[in-house]
Amino acid sequence: MSAIEDMIDDATNMDLSKLSPDEILAWYDAYKISALKPIEKPIPIVTIQGKEICTPGNITAISGKAKSAKSAIANILLSGAIAIPNTWDGHEEIIIKPNPELKAVIHIDTEQSPWHSYRNFKNALLKRAELDQEPDHYYSYTIHGMNFSEYQPFITNIFRALNEKHGGIFLVVIDGGADFVSDTNDKCESEAKVSFFRRLSVNYHTAIIMICHLNPGEGNTKMQGHFGTTLERKAESILRITKKGDISYLEPDEFRSAGKSDFTPMPFRYDQAKEYHVFIDQDSGMTASGPESLEKTASFIFTEERKSGEAVALIMQVMNVKKRKGTDILKEMEAAEIITARDAGRFVFYSLKIADDTPF
Numbered sequence: 001m002s003a004i005e006d007m008i009d010d011a012t013n014m015d016l017s018k019l020s021p022d023e024i025l026a027w028y029d030a031y032k033i034s035a036l037k038p039i040e041k042p043i044p045i046v047t048i049q050g051k052e053i054c055t056p057g058n059i060t061a062i063s064g065k066a067k068s069a070k071s072a073i074a075n076i077l078l079s080g081a082i083a084i085p086n087t088w089d090g091h092e093e094i095i096i097k098p099n100p101e102l103k104a105v106i107h108i109d110t111e112q113s114p115w116h117s118y119r120n121f122k123n124a125l126l127k128r129a130e131l132d133q134e135p136d137h138y139y140s141y142t143i144h145g146m147n148f149s150e151y152q153p154f155i156t157n158i159f160r161a162l163n164e165k166h167g168g169i170f171l172v173v174i175d176g177g178a179d180f181v182s183d184t185n186d187k188c189e190s191e192a193k194v195s196f197f198r199r200l201s202v203n204y205h206t207a208i209i210m211i212c213h214l215n216p217g218e219g220n221t222k223m224q225g226h227f228g229t230t231l232e233r234k235a236e237s238i239l240r241i242t243k244k245g246d247i248s249y250l251e252p253d254e255f256r257s258a259g260k261s262d263f264t265p266m267p268f269r270y271d272q273a274k275e276y277h278v279f280i281d282q283d284s285g286m287t288a289s290g291p292e293s294l295e296k297t298a299s300f301i302f303t304e305e306r307k308s309g310e311a312v313a314l315i316m317q318v319m320n321v322k323k324r325k326g327t328d329i330l331k332e333m334e335a336a337e338i339i340t341a342r343d344a345g346r347f348v349f350y351s352l353k354i355a356d357d358t359p360f
Contacts, residue, residue, distance in 0.1 A: 043055075043056075043097055045096070045171055046077055046171075047094075049093045049263055053237050054236070054237070055236060056201070056205045058207060058208075058235075059210055059231070059235050060236055060237050060238070061177075061209075061210050061223065062074060062212070063211075063213070063223045063240055064213070064214060064241030066213060068242065069241055069248040069268070069270075071124075071211065072248070072268065072276070073268075075124040077094070077096065077173070082131070084131075087130040088130075089127075089274075090279075091279045099170045102137040103169055104137050104138075105139070105170050106158065106169065106173070107138075108173070108174050108175065109143070109175045110175065110176030110179035110180070111175060117142040121140055163204050168205070169206040171206065171207055171209070172200075172206055172207070172208045173211070174208065174211065176211060177212045180193050184227040185226055191226070193227065194230040194231050235254070238253035239253065249265045251263070266279055273303070297329075300318065301314045301315065305349045305350070305351040306350055307349055308347065312326040315329050315330060338352070339351060340353045
């Protein structure tokens with residue numbers, strides 16, 4: 001337990017009004033800001049596009065609608081935190097601070113069943129980090145079947161044990177933050193729970209990433225209930241995940257150290273071959289025209305042979321066009337010999353044209 005935690009617990013259980021002014025001030029000296037007590041700027045745990053996303057002593061929120069791939073971003077950050085340098089399949093603009101002391105990295109999932117958590121753990125985390133098994137300092141827990149009353153004691157005990165065992169806690173991801181309150185619309189309970197997590201981040205000098213759903217309803221941009229409102233106020237930064245078709249976008253919502261205009265949305269999608277989400281070309285989800293754009297779009301879509309209907313549907317999603325235009329673009333790609341067609345009777349299959357490098 002930290003000195004601050006000891007102080008708070010002691011102060012909570014005694015009547016400070018019986019002390020002298022100097023004695024009372026001494027209780028709270030750890031909170032005092034003074035030129036005589038310089039505070040070093042913390043080194044960020046995560047930066048994206050050069051912007052500080054997670055620093056020790058703070059909470060970062062990741063929000064989005066259900067099934068928008070919020071957990072995919074959390075898995076990318078977790079895998080980067082445990083990967084051997086230069087082996088991580090991430091993104092050049094996402095920088096994870098090295099952890100040479102091997103402080104604990106913690107993942108807590110309140111939403112998924114053990115099997116789903118294990119599948120994501122194997123595919124989205126270990127495969128991305130090019131690891132066969134987790135390192136000794138990585139801990140992932142699924143508390144989906146635990147009684148609600150056990151949630152907070154579990155968190156308290158795990159933090160205390162792993163901090164002592166590994167000499168500190170490097171990074172924490174909590175997937176399902178709102179599940180720690182019985183009623184997200186209860187203002188007092190919500191504020192108390194967010195304060196609990198903030199206190200953990202300060203006491204253990206760690207960064208906590210918390211995933212939270214948006215309120216239901218089309219166009220809603222607020223996180224769940226009073227819990228989400230409080231989290232939005234207290235978070236160091238908020239990352240929003242949006243989705244259009246099968247492409248998700250990592251976008252900024254709020255930063256303490258930067259503005260939204262300083263951040264370019266980053267598109268990503270699920271890769272069937274790799275079995276996890278990957279970042280894609282920034283131009284992939286935008287309308288394109290001309291031979292060069294058609295070629296780029298085709299290389300993005302035809303990563304494998306596709307039926308004509310599937311190909312048109314993907315063109316519609318990627319280029320933001322209607323079905324008739326999507327069909328025309330498919331024909332343009334074939335006419336330009338960017339793709340080739342294979343007639344299989346009932347269906348026509350399309351694939352990228354393989355260049356003929358045979359010397360004359």
